[in-house]
Amino acid sequence: MVWAVLAGLALMLTGWVARRPRRVVRSLVYLAVRLVYRLRLRGLDHIPAHGAALVVCNHVSFMDALVIGGASRRPLRFLMDKPIYDSPWLNWLFRLVGAIPVESERHDPGNVRRALHEVSRALRDGEVVMLFPEGRLTPDGEIHAFRRGLELILARDPVPVIPTGLSGLWGSWTSHANGPALSGRPRRFRARVALYFGERLPPGQATRALLERRVRELKAEADCWAEPVVEEALERP
Template identity: 90%
Template sequence: MVAWAVLVGLALALAWRVARHPRPVVRCLVYLTVRLVYRLRLRGAEYIPAHGAALVVCNHVSFMDALVIGGASRRPLRFLMDKPIYDSPWLNWLFRLVGAIPVESERHDPGNVRRALQEVSRALREGEVVMLFPEGRLTPDGEIHAFRRGLELILARDPVPVIPAGLSGLWGSWTSHAHGPAMSGRPRRFRARVALHFGEQHPSGRSTRAVLERRVRALKAEADCWAEPAAVEALERP
């Protein structure tokens, strides 16, 4: 009876905590889940500032990327995501809880991109950390593709520090496009080696698309050495 009372008390305390401060609690739960599902190597998380606005940019490999990066960050992150996924009847409550920012193509919803950028600007001006994938889509081949101009539009409006990141190990997973459209088949592996490397902050004045793309490529190459050693060795053979 005492044990049940303790469990109920803990459940009520957790519910109260989530109601008052949902994002930090959700971040901790996501981090624990990511650690359970993947063998995660994390480097450079200290580069995310403890206070103040910042932008995190990373390559985009799978639909799990935002959860891996958000869970690894020492601060809750706002992040841009495709509106069709945001509107998922099963997960929309979670995306709203963590403050995700949905974005849709102009062809499907004229004015949506402008509204999404306004929300990013509002979050940055309130001192939050926002994460985005400058490629604008999941990689179709595992490689990093050209960064889009939306990154520079954001920084022109709100010149905040930028933290680049490189993610490796999720290409080939069920949530990537490696074996056809993401999440169209069955999960193929569990406890995969995943590496996430954050880099030093870039002042906004030096944060052009080209500079940040090169830095993300370099960080991903570093992460590849741990997450995908066999692939790296094959590339290095004469």
């Protein structure tokens, strides 16, 4: 009798996961992020409950998308490097959550155009898309100039934009703080990480310069709470 009940529950759970895969993955990611970091969130209500929107954030580490995507109350589509997307171990997960791979024109002519087309289609379907306008991980912990692709997306699809500041992940093994990301080993556990979503900018008012300034301001505010990185401490065993 007990085994029959357990089997029934397992079938129900499997069916629920199959119907809502992104929601389940997001919940699991959020739980994992909460276990690994002491996460402070602010401004989650700035992400609209319905309709298309763009979330733009500074890019600190390879964990950024997981932290932001897990924290969001809505599923986020996000752009990511194609070599990482094609990872044989993780491609199934990236496909499940709807990641959009992008490769440089030098390696794959036309790929950027196709990626931007997929972003446009997602926005027109009423989804939320997240991107890192710097186009790469920060090499020094600072925010670098936003690239032109952001303007191309907004010119094609003027949607509300949520500037976002992330702090606390610089110095982790998934950042470039101590050499190439992922080349070392984890040195911190339960670090303080702050993720601040700013007020939505209406369609047509979000310029590249304005968004870069707002993200810088939000990161500076997040820095006040997030754990400072002390190089000497990082070298301790």
